[in-house]
Amino acid sequence: MTVSWSAYRRARRRSRQAWGVLAVFAVSALGALFWFFTAGQFAAAEPAASGPTEAPVFDPGWMKPVVPVHPVPPGTALSALDALAVKGRAGKDNYSREAFGQAWQDVxxxxxxxxxxxxxxxxxxxxFMEGSTCRVAAGTFHEPYLGEFVDFRRGSESSRAVQIDHVVALGDAWQKGAQGLTAGERQSLANDPLNLIAADGPANQQKSAGDAATWLPKNKSIRxxxxxxxxxxxxAYGLWVTEAEKDAMKRVLGSCPDQQTVSAR
Incomplete structure (x- = not known):
């Protein structure tokens, strides 16, 4: 059977087009596999963080405010951040929890x-515990750092699952100005509702004395x-930030430039 030259050329052209499509598909498939095994599998495995966007601060019905050293400045958190001093960390070899007074006083x-x-x-x-209007025996809450619902039950072991986090850790505060506060001012810092959030115990332990440059909540919606x-x-307590800490705070606030400062009053 005789095949014309034009038919032969058309067949060659269709063959090249088919191979071109296959090549594009192969490159796309290789790119998808590379993304999956480098970053994609982690993105797919990690669900989007969700949960509270803020945490409670003050209930005037039964709480009384703790007077800080300075009033919290009104306005945006970015403006307040720019007004904070930027310095390096002071030494912490002389730090002790007792410098902030006895834990959990009725300040x-x-x-x-x-x-x-x-x-x-x-x-x-x-x-509440039987016969008490103070001692909390049980409750539930939407935990802010992980964004999960948590049941609290008082007990020697179960109480550890919910801890009270110092938003500005006392060890961090000690290295960034708290050494210059009076004993009474440090006691206020340790017990001020503004600086306290009920949180997941293991998350609080992981944070330890970290600042924003070394630890942020997994729940991105509350950052x-x-x-x-x-x-x-x-x-409010005349503390400073490090350069790395300020940079980390600015990165977070870059997504919410209108975020206001927070006050316990």
Missing amino acids: DRNGCDTRNDILRRDLTAVV CHYVARQISVKA
Whole structure:
């Protein structure tokens, strides 16, 4: 059978087009596999963080405010951040928790210690110990750092699952100005509701004395509030930030430039 030259050329052209399509498909497939095995599998495995966008601060119905060294400046957290001093860390070899007073005192003198004040503020469906209007026995809450719902039950082991986090860790505060505060001012810093959030125990342990440059909540939806709260606490107690810490805070606030400072009043 005789095949014309024009038919032969058409067949060659269709063959080249087919091979071209196959080549594009192969490159796309290789690119997809490369993305999956480098970053995609982690993005697919990690669900988008969700949860509270802020945490409670103050309930005037039964809490009394703790007076800070300075009022929290009104306005944006970015403006307040720019007003904070930027310095390096001071030494911490002389740090002790006792420098901030006995843990969980009744600083606001409302008849209940600070830990139970914060549990009552942050939890819902609160149940008190029998015969008490202060000691929280149980409750539930939408935990802010992980964005998960948590049941709290008082007990020697179960209580550890929910801890009260110092938003500005006391060890961090000690290295960034708290050594220059009076004993009474440090006690206020450690018990100020502005600086306290009920949180997942393991997350709080992981944070330790970290600042925004070394630790941020896994729940991304609360990071703007969290960083604004740290800035507000540092402004209220005359503490400074490091350059790395300020850069980290600015990166977070870049997604929420209108985020306001946070006040306990």
